[in-house]
Amino acid sequence: MHEVSTGNGAEREKTEANAATGHVIAVRGAVVDVDFAGHALPPVDTALRISMQDRAPVLAEVQAHISETAVRALALQSTAGLARGVTVQVGAGPIEVPVGEAVLGRLLDVAGVTRDDGAPLPDDVARRPIHRAPPPLSAQRGATRLFELARFLFRPVADIIAQRQASAHALMNEANAAKASAQVERDALSAEREQLATQRAQALAQAEADADRQRAALLAAALEEADRLHAQAAADRARESAAQAEAASALAVQLAVDIAGKLLDRVPDSLRVAAFVDGLADGVRSLSPAARAGMASDASLQLTAPRALTPDERAACETALSVALGSTIALHAQVDRALIAGLELSGAHGIVRNSWRDQLEQIHTGLLRDDGHTR
Template sequence: MQIDWWTLGLQTVNALVLIWLLSRFLFRPIASILAEREATARLLLDDAAAAKASALTLEEQARAAVDAMSADRAATIRAATTEAKDARDRLLEAARADADRMRADMRAEIERAERSARRAEAERASLLAVDIARRLLERLPASSRVVGFIDGLVDAIAALPETSRADFATRGEPTLTAPRPLTAEEDALCRERLENALGRPLKFALRVDPTLLAGLELENAHTSIRNSLRADLEQISATLLTEPENER
């Protein structure tokens, strides 16, 4: 085989020129473009990584904000629940107090009404008793309205302490109350029996009070001795008023 060196050299020169041209106008621009694209890609990757990190940070912040909001909401709910419970307890306590006060007022009103009714009944009974007693006394001798009560008055005087009996004779003039004017015989009998009971002379002023109905009452500034039908009726009326109270 015979080699044509001129042809080989020419081909070699052509190859070198081609390689230089490719390197000058193709490989270097492509390498530059690739380097720029690689830098751009790296920059984009860095930006993406930064964006991802920022997104993660925002996500963490959002989660923390949600947790904080949940905690605040739970605290708000607890506070509202506690406040509502306290308000309910206050309302219930106020309602119970109002109910107790209303029951007490109603009980007091009922008791007042009962007392008023008892008082009215006692007054009616007293008036009826007075009317009955007056009608009965009209059928009896007039002397029985006085003479029949002298012994009871004398017994009441005898039951007094000595100092109280002495008080009638020494401290002013006592008053003897009768349902009608006394006859001379009744006046003398009263003075005699009263002086015997007191053990000393006695001067008294006579006062007429028809509301006594029957009986005698002796009194001074300190002591009152009542032996009359009016006193008995008043005692009965007072008993009618006090007996229901004692039963409570």
């Protein structure tokens, strides 16, 4: 392939060396968009050289300015392998093609490149812009000239045309085959797309149904949990109310017992012991024989009184209890003012109580009962 020239001589080479450069920003078939950011835009119809790594530069022509920094060009050669970012060089002017006697009988393309596999054109062949204005009618000749087609054009051109037609038919057949294959693939893709759409719709419907079931299950579980918590809260409130009522009742009973204790505490000291000796002896007699025998033999018997006993009171207690136990005993006395009044006999085998503290405790327990059940 011969390289296309867009200017003449050293002046053209100097102008191209100083020309602006751009970069490809879009490729759509033969249409190429080029950006010249930082440089002046080349005029419409200006030639452009698009650099290619593995072959000669692609020749293009500016067709329009699409922005302040970019132009749209038409490639006059194949753009296969052309990518964005490729460097573009601005030519010295519009595309020029060779003219004159040297091109008679030769086959040239629109870029002025020879396509007949003949000898290269001379280096000094004249070139003219492809957009040059036609000569005026006054400069044109009206005489008829006869060209020797057999010598200059027919034979080589006929062979070339035949080859080109064969190549064109082959390309058309390949294009038709490729088109048919593409149509088959397109139909297959359409069918696959429809199948995927159907599967997607089914999957969405299934997912929605699953979501509805899960939502219903979660709602039912939430309602059940809410009912359980409501019942538990009601039970807790009931227990709390019962506990508060029981606490209030216990406080009332305790207050009543305390009041009774305060009143009984005013009993004269002379009545706090003597009046309870016989009752304590009767309590000992009510024990089983084995319990009385064990208590009679217990050397650690303890007699508890609300105050210190006088010698007479101590003697009266020992006498009454010895008679009740059927054996002479010696008592160890201790004082517990919480008894208020009365006596209590305790040992290793049991305890006998005859005191107001014991009576008040029994009253307290009785008051805490309601309908025969402890609160």
